[in-house]
Amino acid sequence: MVKMNKKLCLSLLAVLTAWTTAACGSGNGTSNNGGAANPAAGSAPSSASSSAPAAQPASGGDKAPVKVLMWHYMGGNLGKTIDQMVEKFNASQKDIKVEAVYQGSYDEALNKMKASMDSKSGPTIMQANDGGTRYMVDSKAITPMQNFIDEDKYDLSQYEQNILAYYTLDNKLNSMPFNTSNLIMYYNKNLFKAAGLDPNKPPATFEEMRKASQALTKNGVTGISFSIESWNIEQLLANQGAEFVNNGNGRTSPATESIVNSEAAVKTLTWWKSLVDSKLALNLGRKVDDVKKAFAAEQIGLMFATTASLREIVNSANGKFEVGTAFLPKPDDAKEGGVVVGGGSLYILNNQPKEAQKASWEFIKFMLSPEQQAFWHINTGYFPVTKKAYEHPSVKENMDKFPQFKTAVDQLHATKINKATQGAVIGVFPEARQLVENAVEEALNNKKSPKEALDAAAQNITAKIQTYNKTVGK
Incomplete structure (x- = not known):
């Protein structure tokens, strides 16, 4: 079992207390760095469980699906959209069963994650906002996304490079961008x-x-x-x-x-x-x-x-x-x-079984597919992180209805990647x-x-x- 640095946890408890008054950080209920579109405060997705149930043998001797628990901080319509995407994934195959659980604000969710590390009762996938990037890496609680990318020989050229750049440290992608704005x-x-x-x-x-x-x-x-x-x-x-x-x-x-x-x-x-x-x-x-x-x-x-x-x-x-x-x-x-992009990304935690981590990677790939990113964009207003999503008919239709969004896309593409951006x-x-x-x-x-x-x-x-x-x- 890999444990988080205890001194780091104690030190950052004070930090996370300060974070509760910050916003994607401010009093508007959204992130200071690219917050949610119309989050209904206090409105949570249907699931209220805090841990994934143990896998039970399937009837007839079939192998039980691998359980994956995802914790997130998206309330209201955003959380409902995540639930819909999870339902689509679960219906698409029988080997993996994902449960997405709303855990309150970003700081509340992260505090719960820290408390769960020793007992392994926490998530396999954790959504963290952009400002938490350094902390998540320093916590030693994650398996870098780069590990799965390299093992899978996964093609990152389909992704927006300016978005990937934020979450890349030491030439390594530690998490997968998910909800992105500027x-x-x-x-x-x-x-x-x-x-x-x-x-x-x-x-x-x-x-x-x-x-x-x-x-x-x-x-x-x-x-x-x-x-x-x-x-x-x-x-x-x-x-x-x-x-x-x-x-x-x-x-x-x-x-x-x-x-x-x-x-x-x-x-x-x-x-x-x-x-x-x-x-x-x-x-x-x-x-x-x-x-x-x-x-x-x-x-x-x-x-x-x-x-x-x-x-x-x-x-x-x-x-x-x-x-x-x-x-x-x-x-x-x-x-x-x-x-600079704002929003959040998805991390895979390293204190969960390897099988669950690999299953999490399969789910994340589904969530970042052009079709799902088009669905996410249309329902939330966040950027698609994959370029091919812009070719989807629903995204083209949305662009016709809201041509102002082209400004956001053009500004992202015009941004030169350097340490400042x-x-x-x-x-x-x-x-x-x-x-x-x-x-x-x-x-x-x-x-x-x-x-x-x-x-x-x-x-x-x-x-x-x-x-x-x-x-x-x-």
């Missing part, structure tokens, strides 16, 4: 026309954003608003080739220092604050839902939000106005960059994001200058990273 800009084309702006030419730079906001801000409308989420800062930095932590965003070697107070970060927060100070941007706090409501009410003309909310945002316009979408803006002098990997991401959000609030509320606020955040994040590294022996 951040895009939404704008009200009707308000653009009324302000004398070209509705087919959205702003592409920080300065163009300012000019557009100046034109839009009149008659009870404010130019822009975006929620105080660390994910917004992370995306705006990646889009200009700037990293979040040192050592290649923790990918060349484990991060030892936060660089969220870099020149690029200070300039970005200074730009954000200047929009608020000039009353060209509304500060609506940390909840992206509040920003989406203001956009639907035509109180603002521009906003940032996850692609997983695209259908919700378009439908909320309710025919009153046309929703436009565009790439995230960047400074005029920005280096090459792009967006691969995204940061640190074991204390929940706490780091809270500290960044505190810093943004302090700057926007004139308690500290942008540089002072980010300097303090960087210092505190660095201390937490170094404590974590000592705990896991890095």
Whole structure:
């Protein structure tokens, strides 16, 4: 039996407590990094079991199916969609029986996983969000997905390379991406026309954003608003080739220092604050839902939000106005960059029997097939992680109905893979994001200058990273 590092478990219990107030991290019930589309809080899939039942001999001497237990944090419609996919898999063959169980929020699910490791009563498949990547690897609780890929000679060329890049550490894919999104800009084309702006030419730079906001801000409308989420800062930095932590965003070697107070970060927060100070941007706090409501009410003309909310945002316009979408803006002098994917991935745990692990791999391959990814995309708004899913008739039909989604796909494909766009990997991401959000609030509320606020955040994040590294022996 492979056990998780006990010191690591104790240390990260505090981290996971901090994570409960973070969001795919924020108060909107979605992930800070590409959260769920319309998750109904408290609505769980039908199954309530916490462990897989022991396999029983089948009648007539037939071999009993291998039991696979999957734990996930997708509530509401997302969880129901997973249940439907599981039912399709179970009906497609008789050798494997999968049970998917909703375990509450990401942090709650991970705490339950940790508690189950010694007893082996936990899952074989664990869904973890993108911010948990470093922790899951350091826990020593997983069998790297690369093992199954290599053994199966599985072709990864069918997958979106920008998505695979996030979950690749040391040239090894540790988990399989599943629910994936990124951040895009939404704008009200009707308000653009009324302000004398070209509705087919959205702003592409920080300065163009300012000019557009100046034109839009009149008659009870404010130019822009975006929620105080660390994910917004992370995306705006990646889009200009700037990293979040040192050592290649923790990918060349484990991060030892936060660089969220870099020149690029200070300039970005200074730009954000200047929009608020000039009353060209509304500060609506940390909840992206509040920003989406203001956009639907035509109180603002521009906003940032996850692609997983695209259908919700378009439908909320309710025919009153046309929703436009565009790439995230960047400074005029920005280096090459792009967006970082958000969402979550699937891990196979190593304290379960080899037979169950191999069965889990077969199920994961089914979940990531073009047909199932098309089904997942249509019902949730998340990206398909396989390119062939875009050829599916249902996806083409959805693209015709929601042409704005093409922006998200194009932005993903335009992203150049580098350490900035691969995204940061640190074991204390929940706490780091809270500290960044505190810093943004302090700057926007004139308690500290942008540089002072980010300097303090960087210092505190660095201390937490170094404590974590000592705990896991890095």
